[in-house]
Amino acid sequence: MHTVAAALADERGVPVAAGAQDASALTITCVHQGFELYGSDRCFIETVRTLRAAHPSARIDVILPRHGPIVPALEPFASRVVIAPLWILRRKNLARRCIVAPIALPVAVLRALRRIRGSDLVYINTTVVADYLLAARLLPGRSIVHIHEIPEGAVLKVLRGLIRWSRADVVFNSHATARAYALPAGTGARVVYNGIAAPAAMNRGGYDGRRPLRVLMLGRISRIKGQDVLIEAVAALPEALRRRIELRIVGSAFEDAARERALMEQIAAAGLSDQVTREPFVADPDALYRWADVVTMPSQRPESLGRVAIEAMAYGVPPLVTAIGGLPEVVEHGRTGWIVPPGGPEPISRALAGMIADPATWRGFGQAARARYEALFSEASAAEGIDAAVRATLRRSRAGSRPVLPIG
Structure with missing residues (x-):
């Protein structure tokens, strides 16, 4: 484990406290x-x-839009955590962002370009970080984007275009996500399922009908998630x-x-x-997974994979999911859980x-759910796939070429 505590920094990247770094070390x-x-x-x-495990001597800078509960979890692995403005594409306030884009977006892209120029590798988590994806085109071969979402309609078209423009290498978290983006042949892309650390022990189970069924x-x-449909x-x-x-x-x-508030009102109105x-x-x-007999993801819009279902399986809790997006890749119907059609209660x-x-x-x-988790979604399996993708991008960055990586 990396022993240098992460340093919080302002948007200029000036650390409050930081461990010494080897100037010749890899910068990620x-x-x-x-x-x-x-x-x-x-x-x-x-x-x-x-x-961090794959590159123990590397300098790893983490860029976040604001401070939050994620920061302490990152501290054992990051060399420093930088709080800096990011140009994030979210439905909320999107119209206002578009209005100020002609002035603010070029500044954000230049800020991202400086960080990419100072890095051997830039890992961009999700497609909505627009400034880094736009900047990646200007310094090709250094960036990799990890896609965890399946948008729809015009949003999907915009994000697909942004990915193609960036020329970044791509990691999809499921085959459903890869199909949704339908990137052209020749794109450096691969599918790596999300990996999850196993709990110390799986649940014993034991629901026999003599008490209420505990659904989480x-x-x-x-x-997207379908809480309203579940209540119905x-x-x-x-x-x-x-x-x-x-x-x-x-x-x-x-x-x-x-x-x-609307969800609480629906619960009350339904008695x-x-x-x-x-x-x-x-x-x-x-404690929630320990309590549950069944965990449900009644999603009504495409889920790119379904982390909660995977976590439940790691605990030996069968999931109930809808047949949408990547969820059918997680659950084996009638053996590790249940898959039902979306669209209604x-x-x-x-x-x-x-x-x-x-x-x-x-x-x-x-027990079958736990076995499927161990076979497909373990932390070690995901780490192997991510490390392979990162090393491939680093090789291209150093060689200045972009061989095709198969999706699979």
């Missing part, structure tokens, strides 16, 4: 659009940890079955208190206040009713 810059501890944030932490939904409250699914169950479910919805909306609790985001979800209601009515039919799902 890692750029992330978030500052919390949701799925993409945890993936970013794991990638920085992978880079963990994640940001948004139109529970409300649609016969009263006798509703009383045999305990549902915990854990997470917060991104700077949107109105969305959180589910005794069966459903909503809890704010927690940094460590271990009825399939979720039927799956929940079946779990309660006949627990014996899914008693072995937890």
